[in-house]
Amino acid sequence: xxxxxxxxxxxxxxxxxxxxxxxxxxxxxxxxxxxxxxxxxxxxxxxxxxxxxxxxxxxxxxxxxxxxxxxxxxxxxxxxxxxxxxxxxxxxxxxxxxxxxxxxxxxxxxxxxxxxxxxxxxxxxxxxxxxxxxxxxxxxxxxxxxxxxxxxxxxxxxxxxxxxx
Amino acid sequence: xxxxxxxxxxxxxxxxxxxxxxxxxxxxxxxxxxxxxxxxxxxxxxxxxxxxxxxxxxxxxxxxxxxxxxxxxxxxxxxxxxxxxxxxxxxxxxxxxxxxxxxxxxxxxxxxxxxxxxxxxxxxxxxxxxxxxxxxxxxxxxxxxxxxxxxxxxxxxxxxxxxxxxxxxxxxxxxxxxxxxxxxxxxxxxxxxxxxxxxxxxxxxxx
Numbered sequence: 001x002x003x004x005x006x007x008x009x010x011x012x013x014x015x016x017x018x019x020x021x022x023x024x025x026x027x028x029x030x031x032x033x034x035x036x037x038x039x040x041x042x043x044x045x046x047x048x049x050x051x052x053x054x055x056x057x058x059x060x061x062x063x064x065x066x067x068x069x070x071x072x073x074x075x076x077x078x079x080x081x082x083x084x085x086x087x088x089x090x091x092x093x094x095x096x097x098x099x100x101x102x103x104x105x106x107x108x109x110x111x112x113x114x115x116x117x118x119x120x121x122x123x124x125x126x127x128x129x130x131x132x133x134x135x136x137x138x139x140x141x142x143x144x145x146x147x148x149x150x151x152x153x154x155x156x157x158x159x160x161x162x163x164x165x
Numbered sequence: 166x167x168x169x170x171x172x173x174x175x176x177x178x179x180x181x182x183x184x185x186x187x188x189x190x191x192x193x194x195x196x197x198x199x200x201x202x203x204x205x206x207x208x209x210x211x212x213x214x215x216x217x218x219x220x221x222x223x224x225x226x227x228x229x230x231x232x233x234x235x236x237x238x239x240x241x242x243x244x245x246x247x248x249x250x251x252x253x254x255x256x257x258x259x260x261x262x263x264x265x266x267x268x269x270x271x272x273x274x275x276x277x278x279x280x281x282x283x284x285x286x287x288x289x290x291x292x293x294x295x296x297x298x299x300x301x302x303x304x305x306x307x308x309x310x311x312x313x314x315x316x317x318x319x320x321x322x323x324x325x326x327x328x329x330x331x332x333x334x335x336x337x338x339x340x341x342x343x344x345x346x347x348x349x350x351x352x353x354x355x356x357x358x359x360x361x362x363x364x365x366x367x368x369x370x371x372x
Contacts, residue, residue, distance in 0.1 A: 037258040075256035081263040081372070087253035101302070101342045118253040120260055121206065126370060127302060127344065138193050138231040139212045146206025147198040148219075149250040153191055 033097040034060035034078040038085070042069030066092045068115065082108065082122030082132075090115020099124060108132040108143075114154030120147040193228040194249070196241055197221065210235045264372045265292055268352075269327060271365040274310075276322040279362075290334045292371050298340065300372040303327050305345035308364035309357050317347035327367045 036045075036058040043054040046065040052058065054074050060066075068074065068090045075085035080099040086092060096109035106128035112135070125132055125145035132143040136152045199205055199222035208219040210226045215234025217226045223246075224238040247254075267289050269282040278286070293301055305324030307316040324345045332338050351364040 038256045040252075040256065073252045073256045075258045077258050083258045083260060083263075085253050085256035085258070087250065087256075090253075101300070104344070116250055116253045118250060118257045120200075120257060123264060123302070123370065123372070125206070126266075126368070127304070129350070136193060136228075138228045139195075139210050139235065141195060142209035142211070144207045144209075145200075145204070146208060147200050148208055149196050149198060149246065149253060151194045151249055153193055 031061070032059040032079075033062055033094070033099070034076045034084075036060065036074060037077050038073075038075040040074065041072035041088070043067070043072040043074040043086070060094065062094060062097055064094055066090075066094070078108075078122060080106075080123040082124060083118075083120040084110075085118045087116035087118075090117065092117060101127070106131045110134045112136050112150065112152050114152050116149065116151045118147075118149045119143065121145045192236075194225055194241075195219065195228070196225040196246055196250070197223070198246075199223075264370050265296070267292065267369045267371070269367045269369065270362060271323055271367070273308075273360065273362070273365065274319070276319070276326040278326075286330060286334075289369050289371075290331065290336070293331070293336055293340075296371055298371045299337075300342065301331070301336065301340055302342045302344070302368075302370040302372075303331070304368045304370070305343075306350055306352070306364060306366050306368070307348050308359070308361040309348045309351060309355055310360050311348070311358075313347055313349075317345065320345035320347045323365075323367050327369065331369075 091113040098107040217235040305320035
């Protein structure tokens, strides 16, 4: 009896540590991909149904939705130095952002649902020029190393219209 | 006096409601802008109806409907760009804080640096050290003379040659990321088999 008890705690600790480290290596989708660098007015991030108001330094994750109110706007810097900013009354979903130079994996997939966006390519477009895309309700924008702005009038009519989460 | 003020207010109010001057109403608008590096990239806008390529800065593609092809690129006035995109553009973080790109050039069909680029190498080392960078990308390229496989090999040799120079200059190997593209990504687009010194290069990108 005494013996089993003595074993239990160390074993539990080992299991606990194992489960944590396992998660850390698995954590690709839950690791940070961008940081908020500028905010003005009402701007927030919707993550798994939770709304977080955007502040300078807020970390952005894959599958986050970025939203701005009537006077809101904000700017983020991605891990590869891609710059992105939203004007007022805009909604954008980051479906995928992969910047893994050691594995040679690069990809940006963003859905712009409405509003105005400014975009300035970072390293991904230098290292893998074909791998950045923005989907809008009407079109697909392929980006090869550049700076551009887009205004999207809104209303998703194409397939797979789920509005992020 | 007061009368005029009311007229002005009503006019502004109506403008806000109807979107005065916004003659591009109800269409998606995509505008290419010049990079701060002075280089302009390319955007492809594709709908179910077709596709348009945007490669001139200050030009815009409009999309009316997902079933119709995008409208061919047309120039947009800077004022209109600022009217529509001013708030978004003012929030774009400062590009100057991003990476630094230095290009080293090579003698034809060799992995020997040109004289000017040998001199530039010292600056590359200084840049890496002063930024305390732990991410340096070394990307090899060739011009369009010769076969793809041969050029892939040559661009790899060039990239690895620069890598070795950086390592012997005191840069830690695990901060260097090497890649090479042979003739696939010329800096100056040319016809196949055209010798072009500006394409024989290694790009060093310091984060």
